[in-house]
Amino acid sequence: MVSENASIVDNQQERLSVSHEDLNFYISGFVDGEGCFSVTVCRSNFRKLRWNINPFFQVYQHKDNTYVLNVIKEVFECGYISKKGGNPLCNVYCVDKISDLIGIVIPFFDEYKLFGNKYLDFQLFKQIVTGIKNQEHLNPDGFIRLARLAFLMNSKGKHRKNKLEDIFREIKESSEAKR
Numbered sequence: 001m002v003s004e005n006a007s008i009v010d011n012q013q014e015r016l017s018v019s020h021e022d023l024n025f026y027i028s029g030f031v032d033g034e035g036c037f038s039v040t041v042c043r044s045n046f047r048k049l050r051w052n053i054n055p056f057f058q059v060y061q062h063k064d065n066t067y068v069l070n071v072i073k074e075v076f077e078c079g080y081i082s083k084k085g086g087n088p089l090c091n092v093y094c095v096d097k098i099s100d101l102i103g104i105v106i107p108f109f110d111e112y113k114l115f116g117n118k119y120l121d122f123q124l125f126k127q128i129v130t131g132i133k134n135q136e137h138l139n140p141d142g143f144i145r146l147a148r149l150a151f152l153m154n155s156k157g158k159h160r161k162n163k164l165e166d167i168f169r170e171i172k173e174s175s176e177a178k179r
Contacts, residue, residue: 027072028112035059035118037125039150041160041167049171053137053146055129057095057105060084069093076104101129121153140171 018026036058044052057079061069069081072093079095095105106126114122128146136142151164 023071023075024108024112027075028109028114030068030072031059031109032114032116032118034061036154037118037121038154039125039128039146041147041150041162043162048138048174049140049143050174051143051147051167051171053128053132053143053150054096055098055101055125055132057101057125059093060090061093063089063091066091076100076108078104098129098133102133124149124153143171144168 036056038056038058040054040056042052042054043050046052059069059072063083066081069091073079073081076095078097078100079093081091081093084090084092095101106129109122110126113119128149131137131142131146131149137146147164147167151160
């Protein structure tokens with residue numbers, strides 16, 4: 001974590017000194033506008049159910065403003081920064097490791113609350129990540145429950161490649177075939 005008085009450095013001449021608490025509130029507000037809690041539901045040839053659930057916490061920023069992503073990464077002490085696929089002018093800070101989501105990201109946003117729809121997405125995200133931690137996604141009923149929650153997030157999944165009913169049908173077919 002960052003020291004009690006953190007220095008955010010844009011360049012060597014300009015320093016902004018803020019308290020640890022103020023920085024955390026800033027990050028929460030920044031994520032409210034520029035962040036995303038998302039969960040992909042995708043095919044996987046390596047899973048028993050032939051589908052996988054992958055949660056991600058991401059924050060996007062123009063490459064000229066990547067120092068903000070570096071500050072967030074420094075505060076969370078996890079995740080990575082990379083170029084956003086399909087947009088060379090944008091970078092993304094991402095946390096996708098379940099232990100980091102459970103141990104760092106979720107407790108942070110439980111303490112430094114989000115507002116509006118982002119808060120609602122976070123609450124669903126938290127249920128999904130907790131379900132994965134508890135291995136619910138490894139059985140058909142648990143997977144279906146978590147997938148339903150994922151499809152309620154981010155405008156109810158209107159931009160998803162796969163339809164929920166197709167996923168459920170395939171999971172039920174694969175679990176019936178194994179009986």
